[in-house]
Amino acid sequence: MYTGPKLNMDNLVFGYDTGYGVANNSVTTRFYQGEPTVNLITDSGTSNTGWVGYGWTGSQAISSDYSNTYEFTATNGWHNRTFDTGVTSGGTIYVNFEYKLKQHQTTQTQLFVLNGTHLGSYITYIGSGSMSHEWKTFSGSFTANANSSKIAIGPRGADSSGLTDIVYIRNLQVESKDHATPFVNGTRSNTASLIDLKKTADVDLSNVSFDSTAQPTFDGTDDVINLPNDLGYSANSVSVFAWYKINGSPGNSYHIICGDTALEISIHSSATYIRTGVSTTSGRHVQNDGNQTLNDGNYHYYGFTFDGSTKRAYIDGVQVGTQSVAGTLTTSFSGRKVGAFSGGYWANGDLPVYKVYNKVLTAEEIKNNFNAYKNRFDL
DSSP states (O other), rough: OOTTTTOTTTHHHEEEESSOOEEEETTESSBBOOSSSSSOOOOOOOTTTOTTTSSSSSSSEEOSHHHTEEEEEEESSOEEEEEEOOOTOEEHHHHHEEEEEEOOOOOOEEEEEESSTTOOEEEEOOOOOOOOGSSSEEEEEOOOOTTTOOOEEEEEEEESSSOOOOEEEHHHHHEESSSSOOOOOOOOOOSSSSEEETSSSSEOOOOOETTTSSEEEEEEHHHHHOOSSBBBBBTTBBEEEEEEEEOOOBBBSSSEEHHHTEOOOOTTTTOOOOEEEEEETTTEEEEOOOOOOOOOSSSEEEEEEOOEEEEEEEETTEEEEEEOOOBOOOBOOOEESSSTTTTTTEEEEEEEEEEEEEOOOOHHHHHHHHHHTTTTTTT
């Protein structure tokens, strides 16, 4: 199993990573499938010769050469396919697809993205000089109004001598968003977007925000990922680590990486130290460690290990503190969260990696994990 360069996966009981895919033999799984979304494409079922915006014109077909691909044969005239987004007036419609030439006999074919009730209203067009036999990507948006929730996509040929171009369009995605997300043929649900690296728990993204690159983010107000009560670690062997970047002031006085009190990593609003905590049969044990600037616009690697008697805190692969802990660790508890803590405490930042191990990671393993990720996070 592969989750990036030289990352330790031994005894992982729960984790997510919005960046790396995982390869197992010949099978690759992308554990972050993309922001929850609905691909709004539905065919218009009527015909209207007054505008290409209804039904079919020319020769188009589902291509047998590639999956999720339309094949347009363009001679002289318009050859488009139309979809009704259903987006109400004032809503944003985002369009994203890949395109390339299958056959190129002319120098006059253009690829249009149209909206509205007439051909003069188009989002953009791609000139013949920009089309090639290599896949390229188009992304663009427009605002729907009472007459323009429909979108037409396809080539316009301008050769009257009988020469023909054939154009592929694949992974066509039309969304009610202001940014693109990865292609989905239908709907990507809140629990199908981010997959637990162990594939043993659902990760529900219905209560998080997303940035313009369709990455999950926590807004400091009400964003949270709720986790199962019991993740499967023992009372004398647990390690918890995450990558986090502060974006602004937290909701209340702490950025919560994970909680609640029985397994906590947080950063005070002063952004100078890490707070780690556990709960045992003798009570809550929490401590502040470190003395450095953490709201510097960079990602940092936070975490701790617990061996049944000693808790060790780490920042960026370096141990910054220890705490002796009495009693037996609470391993199953309600209200387990990423990004939030009971009582109105919320993270305000990006948290792309979170992992829990049924193992006390060694200092060397922690340093190796940090080094494996640091180039990704520009450290």
